[in-house]
Amino acid sequence: MALVLSDLYIYPVKSLGGIRLTEAHISTRGLRHDRRWLIVNERNQFMTQRQTAAMAHLKVEPAFNGFLLRHNQRPDLLPLFVPFEATPEKTLFVTIWDDMVFAWRACPDCDEWLSDALGQPCKLVYMSDMVRRDVEPELNPGNKLVSFADGYPYLLVGKNSLAELNTRLVEPVGMERFRPNLVFSGGEAFEEDTWHEFRIGDAAFRAVRACGRCIFTTIDQKTAQKHPLKEPLRTLASYRTHDGSIMFGQNVTGPASGLLRLGDTVSVSSYK
Structure with a gap:
């Protein structure tokens, strides 16, 4: 069965919900508008659902x-x-993982709205094109950049990988638990683990490393409740653990420009 791009998602604000697109422009940091906004706390440290499930x-x-x-x-x-x-009316330095970068502030109304919504003081900030945040240096021969995503411009998941996982779960989960940008149909479950270089339409991509999963995957995105048995993470851990990490999906780098459309053919040119 042919491999086809079946879903495209951007997440404008890190750790909040996504928007499904029928086509998406490629930029130097991933899909245009993906994770360019970030919520930070009073200490200007990034916030995610890992610590604040109410997000x-x-x-x-x-x-x-x-x-x-x-x-x-x-x-x-x-x-x-x-x-x-955003516009560069006011800037500040923010921390995301081990990186400290400068960011542009959103309007005060945004900060007030989010602080009310989350029940704690917080701010909304934007990453401009002037900021340089690199993908992991040891795995980044092309000097690729990344937005406020955890570490890579793209996350790739096969539909059949999720389908296979759901056969093992009492309560199936949706793809939103894993927050991919690129979803393809066709092929075997977890075959993306074997890919190295591949193309979607005319755009060339490189699968760098498997994505280690965390407690985020156990949070119901409708209720903000964590699963009492830590599913699907517990089931994934039983057969998808490598070097102490629970793996699902592939971290990917890509070109600096281009256009992706649903239905684009996916072709693999080399394997790991």
Whole structure:
């Protein structure tokens, strides 16, 4: 069966919900508008659902030249519009993992809305094109850049990999638990683990390393509740553990420009 690009997602704000696209432009840091916004706490440290599961209540909806943030449990909070790009009116340094980068502040209304929605003081910040944040140097011969994503511009998952996992679970989970950018149909479960160089349409990509999964995957994205038995992480750990990490999906780097469309053919040119 042919390999085909079946889903495309961007996540405008790190650790919040995604937007499914029918086509997406490629940029130097991944898909355009993917994870260019970040929520930080009072100490300017990045926030994710790992520590603040309530972030799952914040839904992202497409809007003209931007997106809407909506709280799925707080109808009293009117939806907040956020543009895809910020302006450099005010800057600050923020910490994401081991990196410290400067970022542009959003408007005060955004900070107020998010602080109310999450029940703690926080700020919304934007990564401009002037910021240099590199993919892991030892695995980055092409000097690729990354946005506020954990470490790589893209995450690739095969539909059949999720389908195979769900055959092992009492309660199947959706792809939103794993937050991929690129989803393909066809092929065997977990065959993406073997890929090295591949193309989607005319765009060339490189699968760098398997993605280690964390507690995020156990959070129900509708209720913001963590699974009491840590599923699907517990089941994945029983057969997808390597060097102490639980693996699902592939971290990927790509070209600096291009266009992806649903239905594009996926072709593998080399294997690991």
